[in-house]
Amino acid sequence: MYETSYSLTQYSHGAGCGCKISPQVLEQILHSEQPDQKFPELLVGNHSKDDAAVYDLGNDQALISTTDFFMPIVDDAFDFGRIAAANAISDVYAMGGKPIMAIAILGWPVEKLPASLAQKVLEGARSICAEAGIPLAGGHSIDSPEPLFGLSVNGLANHKDLKQNNSARVGDLLFLTKALGTGVLSTAMKRNLLEPDHFQPFIDQLVLLNKLGATIGKIEGVHAMTDVTGFGLLGHLLEMAEGSGLSAEIYYAAIPTLPGVKEYISKRIIPDATFRNWNSYSSHVGFAKGVNVMEAFSLLPDPQTNGGLLISVDPNMAHKVREQLSEAGLIQYLEPIGRMVLAGDKRIMVQ
Secondary structure (H helix, E strand, C coil), rough: CCCCCCCCCHCCCHEEEEEEEECHHHHHHHHCCCCCCCCCCEECCCCCCCCCCEEEEEECHHHHHHEEEEEECCCHHHHHHHHHHHHHHHHHCCCCCCEEEEEEEECCCCCCCCHHHHHHHHHHHHHHHHHHCCCCEEEEEEECCEEEEEEEEEEEHHHHHHCCCCCCCCCEEEEEEECHHHHHHHHHCCCCCCCCCHHHHHHHHHHHCCCCHHCCCCCEEEEEEECCCCHHHHHHHHHHHHHHHHEEEEHHCCCCCCCCCHHHHCCCCCHHHHHHHHHHHHHHHHCCCCCCCHHHHHHCCCCCCCCEEEECCCCCHHHHHHHHHCCCHHHHHHHCEEEEECCCHHHEECC
């Protein structure tokens, strides 16, 4: 029987991690007048801007717990499920952990979209969970005005392998394991302007698990790590720099981009979330002479969905990171995109 074709992105006002509330507004939401309660076993919580919460289980074991969900970034239901699942699981990898179990979070406009599409979303998520070697063990669903999907994920890590985003050191080199531009390309797709040749590289990156994090977490010289998602490279690097009490330099020419991204930027195909991001932290960013500021403004705050790992590593141990990138087939990301420096007038200097 013929089934009507549905384009999921036409049923939501946002897309992927671009749905995130801006850093500036999020600060207001998280502010609390209540006294801070102490939980000795809570190793990582709201006191830092990290990727997940971490709880001490004893015996050198830590539980990593995270949740992430958003509205469709692509039109295909199966791909949407894969992307949302990969994005949520990556928070565990970003802290050097190994995921062990996932629970689904589903919101579905049942009077607008058939249940069969929601089933495909879950099938996509199951395929990624299987790739990560974990069960999709249950979940919760609601009837919502717009489709949304994600996972709550738990993982484990040894204390010594746990990586946070606020422990970078002066002189560390910065590596990025995926190209930028998913926000730009998702906007082009939603406007029916995405070129066919640019579609598959876009999807391939969105569904790629950041499994490398569990391995890189074991490298002693890796001082800090996070993943680049809805706040863009600038936003997540700013969290790393501020949390570490340092500044960062970015080598703009070394920033990898997905095929077609700069072409779309030149045509002003940019998600609204880019402007929200920039307005939240522009005062902390400076540009050296010679940098194409208009292009950089559109690229560096571009909200990423399931973006790459941002790794801060001792230069003397950078070869270990390069070895892991090479073994994973990520040879295009072997060169650093910047370094951590003493705190200056600007938290981030783009040069």
